[in-house]
Amino acid sequence: MAPVTDQLDAATDLARRNNNDGIDLVDYKIKHDNPTVLWFKWSHKKNSPDKFSIYLRRVKTGKYYLARGTEWTVAEQAQIVLNSINIQPGEYQLILTKFPRHKEVVYAKSNKFYISKSDLS
Numbered sequence: 001m002a003p004v005t006d007q008l009d010a011a012t013d014l015a016r017r018n019n020n021d022g023i024d025l026v027d028y029k030i031k032h033d034n035p036t037v038l039w040f041k042w043s044h045k046k047n048s049p050d051k052f053s054i055y056l057r058r059v060k061t062g063k064y065y066l067a068r069g070t071e072w073t074v075a076e077q078a079q080i081v082l083n084s085i086n087i088q089p090g091e092y093q094l095i096l097t098k099f100p101r102h103k104e105v106v107y108a109k110s111n112k113f114y115i116s117k118s119d120l121s
Contacts, residue, residue, distance in 0.1 A: 022048030
């Protein structure tokens with residue numbers, strides 16, 4: 001089960017994206033394979049941190065679900081198996097944050113996207 005944090009001022013947190021430390025979300029998409037995955041790609045600069053944490057934020061509740069505690073910046077792409085995270089169908093955002101698990105420092109966020117019930121089976 002992914003840890004969830006519900007005591008967070010999401011508007012303040014997400015507004016900090018402008019304080020970018022060199023990680024930019026370039027692309028993301030849900031790949032309807034078996035299992036369904038959220039694939040994403042990022043770019044980085046020489047001032048980028050070595051690693052970061054990845055969350056899915058449910059828009060309706062503002063809760064953050066830890067998708068991956070550590071991702072190495074040099075990889076430049078990753079995927080998350082959606083049925084491996086204890087989430088419900090709904091509208092989400094992909095959030096890349098400071099390692100280790102600092103939701104207060106957001107490097108990048110996606111636009112909103114929908115995860116359906118079939119994506120979680």
